[in-house]
Amino acid sequence: MSRLTAPSPADLAHIPHLPALPFVGHTLALLRDPYGLHRRCAEKLGPIYKLRMLGQWRVALAGREACELILDDKEKQFSAHHGWDMIQPIFGGGLMLRDFDDHRRHRRIMQSAFRKPVMDGYRSQMDALMPVLIDAWPVAQKFRFYPAIKDLSLRIGTSIFMGLSPDDPRVATINAAFMDEVNAGVGVIRKPLPFTALRRGLKARAVLLDTFRALIPERRLAPGNDFFSQMCVAQDESGGGWTEAEILDHFNFHMMAAHDTTASTIAAMVGALASHPEWQTRLIGEIDSLPAGAIDDAGLAAMTLTDRVFREALRMMPPVPFIPRRATQDFVWKGTHIPAGTWVSCLPATVMMSPEHYSDPEVFDPDRFSPNRAEHHGARHVWAPFGGGAHKCIGMHFANLEVKIFFRHLLARYRIEAVGKRPVKWRRLPVPRPVGELPIRLIPRS
Ligand code: HEM
Known part of the structure; x- marks a missing residue:
């Protein structure tokens, strides 16, 4: 993708903003309380405002229609590659950081790792591995759930995505490296100077790529059922596949995208269930009514209450709350001219907490997703924790x-028992994590 020129401050002078600190701008305020900052901006400035973050002015477009404009991108005018610039040094080449025709070609190849028979294989492996990993957790005593679920989700990832054994000694190194990669994305200092998050992130990337590179020859020769093997042999309909460098970039991004988001969501669900024992009772009833043995499509489809809790957790605690892009051409939004090169974001997180779309949005109420209420069906992108459009x-x-x-x-x-102070506080960025690591107790049911 060609280079874009950032607009000058004068080009964006007509777009309002709240007072910004020298050098860091709004970065620290955003990291501390992103929802609060966006709420204050929207209340005081309206649906179009700018924030100074990570050294750039970035324009926020609030509201559901802005999600439609940016995610659906009918005019092909918003670049994800340039929008996600903060993670470019670490995750460059990943699917989400590609644009338009190039993105479509890569997505088609990756799609083959999600075909139904391949997904069925992942399901059986997960169903067999999950109880082994859960059985290793402490019972009837306090433990910190968040690090435990991060570790579990990574072991699932390294097993199903990489084909490694769950107790492979490399898992701990890989986990630490992913954490450094993710934190590098929001490091305030954007040069890889000694002791900066970006420097640690780049080092972690090198470690991970070396680990993945070592696996390529064997997986190309004798591909297994794991995702990495699928990517080594994946092709589009014309027989085109990926080079070694492309496999590494995709896999590095993919592992991060898969494990941090899911761990955060499960933690949000566990936190909510600990505070709402009545929902635990409902989910237990649903789970006890499933047929014994390996889970199949019918069993998964029958888990409708679990699905509602999943959706509600994603509504209240989306792992990707704001979606950034960069305008490749001038455009006008609600009467405001926005020049080419501007960083723009839509805000699914604030849409999902808006009383315009959800009744009592601050209240945990999974039944809002029941067929007779279906609040998320109000309009397009009212519920968009997975984004939408080409990059969904x-x-x-x-x-x-x-x-x-x-x-x-x-x-x-x-049963999950809450331990410590309620409600649990969350740090929302870069990916939501509970402050205090979510201590809980697991109480045997019988
Ligand atoms: C609850 C869990 C998850 C959430 C909330 C989530 C959220 C998102 C969002 C919002 C995007 C779009 C970002 C944008 O438009 O800029 C995205 C893209 C992506 N996600 Fe997920 N994700 C989750 C789990 C996963 C998992 C499990 C995988 C892999 C197995 C994955 C792989 C990807 C990939 C490869 C992309 C890029 C797609 C593209 O650009 O075409 N994600 N995810």
Whole structure:
């Protein structure tokens, strides 16, 4: 994709903003309380405003229609490659950081790793591995759920995506490296100076790429059922596949996209279930009514209450709350001229918390997704934790599968007991994580 020129401050002078600190601008305020900052901006400035973040002015377009404009991108005028610039040094080449025809070609190749028979294989592997990992957790004593679910989700990832054994000693190194990569995306200093998050992130990227590179020759020779093997041999209909460098970029992004988001969502669900025992009772009833043995499509489809809790957790705690792009051409939105090169974001998180679309949006109420209420069907992108349009999350069904299999095994064994202060506070960026790591107790059901 060609270079874009950033607009000058004068080009954006007509777009309002709240007072910004020198050098860091709104970055720290955004990291501290992104929802609060966006709420204040929208109340005081209206649906179009700018924030100074990570060294650039970035224009926020609030409201559901802005999600439609940016995500559907009918005019092909919003670049994800340039919009996600903050993670470019670490995740460059990943599917989400590609645009237009190039993106479509790569997405078509990746699609083959999500075909139904391949997904069925992931389902059986997950269903077999999940109880083994859950059984390793402490019972009837306090433990920190968030690090435990991060570790579990990574072991699922390294097993199903990479074909490694769950107790492979490389898993701990890989986990630490992914955390450094993710944190590098929001490091305030944007040069890889010593001791900066970006420097640590780049080092982590090198470690991970070396680990993945070592696997390519064997997987190309004898591909297994794992995702990495699928990517090594994946082709589009014309027989085109990926080079070694492309496989590494895709896989590095993919592992991060799959594991941090799902771990955060499961933690949000567990936190909510600990505070709402009546919902645990309902989910336990649903899980106990599933036929014994390996889970199949019918069993997954029957988990409608679990699905409602999943949707509600994603509404209240979306792992990707704001979606950035960069305008490749001038455009006008609600009467405001926005020049080419401007960073623009839509805000699914604030749309999903808006009383315009959801009744009592601050209240945990999974039944809002029941067929007779279906508040999320009000209009397009009213519920958009997986984004939309060309870049809509390719792993959405995988995430749903993993979450259902996890709760099926967890709640068949235990009730979740809250420990410590309620409500739990969350740090929302870069990916939501509970402050205090979400201590809980697992109480055996019988
Ligand atoms: C609850 C879990 C998840 C959430 C909330 C989530 C959310 C998202 C969102 C919002 C996007 C679009 C970003 C944009 O438009 O700029 C996205 C893209 C993506 N996600 Fe997910 N994701 C989740 C799980 C997963 C999983 C499990 C995988 C892999 C198995 C995955 C792989 C990807 C990939 C490869 C993309 C880029 C798609 C493209 O650009 O075409 N995600 N995800």
